Amino acid sequence: MKRLFLHVFLGFIILISFVYLALQSISEMTMHGESILVPDLRSFSISEVEDTLTTLKLRFSVVDSGAYNADYPRGSVIDHLPKHNSRVKQDRELYLTVNPKNISLISLPNYTDHSSRQYISELKAKGFRIGKFIYKRDEHVNVVLGVRYLGEVVKINDKLEKATKLDLVLGNGRGMQMEMPNLISVSFSHISSRLQNLALNKGDFYYDASVVDTMNAFVYKQSPIEGTENIDLGVFVDLWFTEDSSKLVEDMLELMRQDSLKARLDSILND
Template sequence: MIKISTNSKKDVYIHAALIISLLLALFFGFFFVYLPWSTNHGETITVPNLKGLTIEEMEDLLSERNLNYEVSDCTFVAGAKPLTVLSQYPLTNSKVKEGRKIYLTINSETPPQIKLPQLNGLSVRSAEQQLLISGLLKGNLKYVNDIRINEVIEVEYQGKKIESGTLISKGSKVDLVIGNGTGDVEMEVPDLVGKPFDEVKILLAGMQLQVGSVIYESESDQPAGTVTKQNCTTCSNDKIHAGETIDLWVAGTPPN
């Protein structure tokens, strides 16, 4: 056993100094040598941008930086390549420790099947919004003769008509068949000259025709409210389609 001499104050001071020196050496050795060596204290790694990379590319990039990863979610985004990184956490350029785990969202290889929403009868704009909400894309707009102007008449997928509720892949494009406001069947242009304007409006509505421009002739010798002239710019060979318009000239002055 080592005996420590304490015969004088000098011996006590020497031994106290030795003990303090030993404690300081242990303190600095632990915090400034051992900890940096064991935990890379003060060293950080910049997280690379992984978005859009394949799994193989992502693994190589993280391996070079001694970082790990975990797939926390798998979803489907139309237009993105299958099995590529959609998002990451921590974000690009974040500073992390070696061995840190990066959490990833990967684009699914197979799109999920979803039901086609009810689009018939909606306006083009409303149909586009419903497609967006459902995860589908708008394809071509096909206009056909139909009195329902700018309204969806039917929906086509891969060239075939489909009904609402049909299962199709998320991200698919569907074509919308839209009414152009004119009927498919031709009819004779009605003779409206000499008839009262109020009667003409009822007649045209019953034929699914529209009143176009109305020009009043205050100097006409016809009774006020009588149609004196008519014109249809879209008619051909005295034929007209439902939904088309006829311009009218009316005797008298505009009503207040």
């Protein structure tokens, strides 16, 4: 009797499993037959969006004109919902946020007797972007001496478009130098502000094969390397980014090996 009950129970389990797998298979087939992968529409003009979504049998509407984003053309899409790579059904409506076509003009604020950190905060608050630092010989260090745009001098109260990238002319404290700081493990999203705070310029950025989303990447290599002495203010720093955390371990081991070799060499020279 027990054996019969066991056989019936096992048969019931097998039947339930078969029905579940069959339903899953049908569900997946239905999804693949009806769902549409949302494309990345960022930077598309409205006419390009219309052509693309008409082909995919999707609809759209513009729901917002966002704050001006200098990374995208005027009048182009800067965001949308659902996001790209989402799956939606045919005839689904997408909601677009578009970059404004008209940009307000803003007066350049007074920089007299301002430190670079103070003036950068003021420029960002007004919607300007920060370009590079140009250091000139002056007795004061990191005091703003002038502003340039595309190599041309910009005067106080000159009108500029919002999101304009401005270069700052700063005093170098009569040739003041520094030791290169450690930037290893700093995230991509924070590296610009870190360089600005350290009076350093952004050089070339490199990304290894592991980087899928730059916002998740972090520095694993830098040039000049940490500890390099007599670095001029405003030096351009090249950085290498990865999403592979194991590269941080490799970098630490390499630094330890270098420190060990340096210690041995110092010991030999001092004997």
